[in-house]
Amino acid sequence: MGPRGGGARLGNADIEPALRFSGVVHRYRSVVALDHLDLEVARGETLALLGPNGAGKSTAISILLGLQRPQQGAVSVLGTDPRSAMASGRVGAMVQVGGGSGLPHGVRIGDLVAMTSRLYRRPSPVDRTLERAGLTGLADRQTQRLSGGQAQRVRFALAIVGDPELVFLDEPTVAMDVEGRRTFWAMMRGFAQEGRTVVFATHHLDEVDAVADRIVVMRRGTVVANGPASTIKAAVPTRRVRFASPGADPVRLRELDGVDAATVHGSEVVLDSLDADATVKSLIASGVAFSDIEVTGADLEQAFVALTGDLADAHTVDDAVALPVSDAHTGMDL
């Protein structure tokens, strides 16, 4: 079956965006999860949804999947209501499954994907889906004999086997190693390039930078930043000043003008500065010896921290549990 979605058909419903939240309010007792959320995702777009825990992402996700109804405001998915969109098989999703594999035990992967495909009206061929998800050699493997990363790929296969126009992926790479993540995003990009809409949430900000057309950052139930990665990074005043200075004293460096944070690794010094010009001037005035100075803009992680004011929540406890420590670390530094 050929690519479908955005450009392939031009019915009335296709004029509608893939996803639209208008003034959505949702409360859990006294806690406001969504506070007049407005959000639109165009057909064919790949959108990253970011935000610290408690920002309202999970609520927004469960509403767009039709699992909860918004208490106030309107939500449309592919020009209809979320439940109808899901029931019609035009939406595929990979949801968070807690600590489990998200799969039933005692089934061959090929059989599981085949059964799931039959829940959809116009599914993709099972072989093609397995190939897309990088599972071709694993069709005969039993579900309980998979690594965490392989189980994630099976869930990706389940999300796309219905040939959906809109795919939602919540933390799709959480149990994967670095190489697994790279392969996963390559698969996902191939899938998105067929004109499909992809919305994903992740805590791995380096992945967002490389994959998303647009980023939406949520905080306290509303959108605080919305645009391509470059725009989001540019909106943040933080700059990174990097230079070599053997024997530098971090306490002294922190006192330089504009410096927000200073880290010293051997002779390498990294300063996060809110005013790079002032920092460089006061560095020269301080008489500290330095070489190889470099000033760069904020990376996405710095932008995220600046926007949400929340470093601790940028990486969840889930990540730390699901990944070996070394992975969790390199995953962020890549």
Added chain:
Amino acid sequence: MTGLGHYLRFEVLRLVRNVRYVGISVGFPVVFYVLFLNNEHPTARIAGTNWKTYFMVSMASFAAMVASLNAGGTRLAAERASGWTRQLRVTPLPAWGYVTTKIATSMVIALPVISLVELTGLLLGGVRLGPVTWAVLTVVLWVSALPFAALGVLVGFVASGETAYPLVTALMFLLSFFGGLFTPVTDLPTVLRHVAAYLPSYHDASLGWAVVAGRAPGADHAGVLLGYAVLLGLAVTWRHRVEESRAFA
């Protein structure tokens, strides 16, 4: 076949291919039947029939109950723990489709399970019944397995992945022993006889015992089972709603 039909077929095949499940659901009742076959004198009468026939009915009821409790309880709890139920919720399968498929799976499995115990009775126990009696017995035992199918699903919703297995085992033991499936109720102390009157296992087997003794299945037994089916069905619906509202909150 609709999506639900495919899902049902998938679930049934998954169970049938599970050696441990088949061993517990069919193996145990058949082995118990063969072991206790000669516990009573061949000419002894019990509830209007002989022991081999009476006990075959007991073990067929037991088998259907064990098959249902294990199909629903243990496995459903494991699927909730693994997150599979959450993943299924984001497919076109309707929310009620999961529960009805689980109950239907138990019922589909119960029929061959009951038949296999009957076959053991015929071949190894020398049980002789007319073709109509065989057919009526099978249908009666099958239909009256419905409350256990619902009970299995309910346990699966209430228990966690760790507590489901011990809970199912405890229920199996309590329902079969106090329901008179191993020792006829008439041989139990008076107090326990009163307990049996409240258990679906007793009423389930009682319908079968009546059939093999050539009596009409009692409306009282059928009424109790129907009551159990309705109550457990309501409880399952309620737990399912709770689960749905919790799962993604």
